[in-house]
Amino acid sequence: MAATQHKTWDVVETADIVADEPEADETGEAEREPVATMPAEDLVRASASTMAVANAPRHAALLTREEEIELARRIELGDEEARRQLIEANHRLVFSVVNKHRYSGVPIEDLVQEGFLGLIAAADKFDRHRGCRFSTVATIWIRAHVLQAIQELRPMIHVPQRVANAAKRVWRATEEMTQELERRPTSEELANKLSLEPERVDELIRITPDLLSLDEPMGEDGDGAMVEMMADDVQTSPPLAAQRSCLKGQLSAALDRLSEREQLILRMRFGLDDGQEHTLDQIGRRFSLTRQRIKEIETTALAKLRQEATPGQTLDAGWAAN
Incomplete structure (x- = not known):
């Protein structure tokens, strides 16, 4: 090799x-x-x-x-x-x-x-x-x-556009139902939502097991090619990903110092409850607030936690304002 x-x-x-x-x-x-x-x-x-x-x-x-x-x-x-x-x-x-x-x-x-x-x-x-x-x-x-x-x-595999579009529909439905159910949906639940046979849902998932699976979401908006979505995941630098993961652990242990709204916003932002990280726009829709206001609340909450951080630990996510 x-x-x-x-x-x-x-x-x-x-x-x-x-x-x-x-x-x-x-x-x-x-x-x-x-x-x-x-x-x-x-x-x-x-x-x-x-x-x-x-x-x-x-x-x-x-x-x-x-x-x-x-x-x-x-x-x-x-x-x-x-x-x-x-x-x-x-x-x-x-x-x-x-x-x-x-x-x-x-x-x-x-x-x-x-x-x-x-x-x-x-x-x-x-x-x-x-x-x-x-x-x-x-x-x-x-x-x-x-x-x-x-x-x-990996060998290059040609996937017809209509099949790729169907797979994207499955992914979008998976993301929506995950938020609604607070867990990953089953093939039967996805099939019912999309008016497909469960076997067809499983087939679409199996087509590209490392690019489309119920365990590994492809991205936020679903408008890119599948290979590009995987490439975006690969491009995320391991140091930054590790930094975010460490911050999640620190946040989870420190959230009781914040208001209920601040706690929920940070939990959604960092995916502390279900592993699904939400954008500012997604959280804004949940609270009927603008993305700028959600960002302000997030920044204020993180500042509170930084002030009380123990020596030797830092609360710095390097988070993108998406």
Whole structure:
């Protein structure tokens, strides 16, 4: 496979990667045995072993928050052993992300390779001062690399315009019903709303599983090409995505300091309840207010939270005014 050309994420191209995990004893605890490692760029040449690892159970012991912070501190000082330990303890995240895209048309070993490069980048970029767990940051970096690989390596599939339009209708209905029901609708519910057979809805979803699925919305307005919508997702920088994710966690824990309206606006804006991030216009329609007024309330609420933020934590989303 030709080396994937990443955008501008400043990714480390080589690093020691865990080739396998230690077996668990009868108590379920993983024993720390010496682990064989290989350069990241060699993973693509190890298809058979990669598949074996992908199918094996994951037993690496999870790190506590304190252990993550200590490893991150040592990594900042150039400790390669700490870097290896942080990667080893979290390589299950790679397979979790890759598993969701196993039908993308790209060989799974290629996705695993890219996922590990994302994990390496996360270990190098992790900021222990932001109050965010490493697994949150790592998942974002891994997913960005996997989606980038899918975009660049998957075979081109021609989808007739009428089918693409029908798929967009399914997506729009999914977004609308998610807000109404406060959960993702079933195929039967979508079929009833669109006057289609449930089998037809499932077929439209299956046509492009990584571009149109009930688990991964394509965008806000639905007026772009499907591939472009996926490209927009890939283009979002992992550092910014991680920053937003950390802010969500801080917001969720601090919202009781705000008024009920401020709480609801921030919950909708950052998708704290259902994972669906709403635009200023969408929230404005909910409250019968202008987008400018919603932005003012959001800014005021965030300012209140920043004033009470604990030392070492920042409430700065880098949020686009959309």
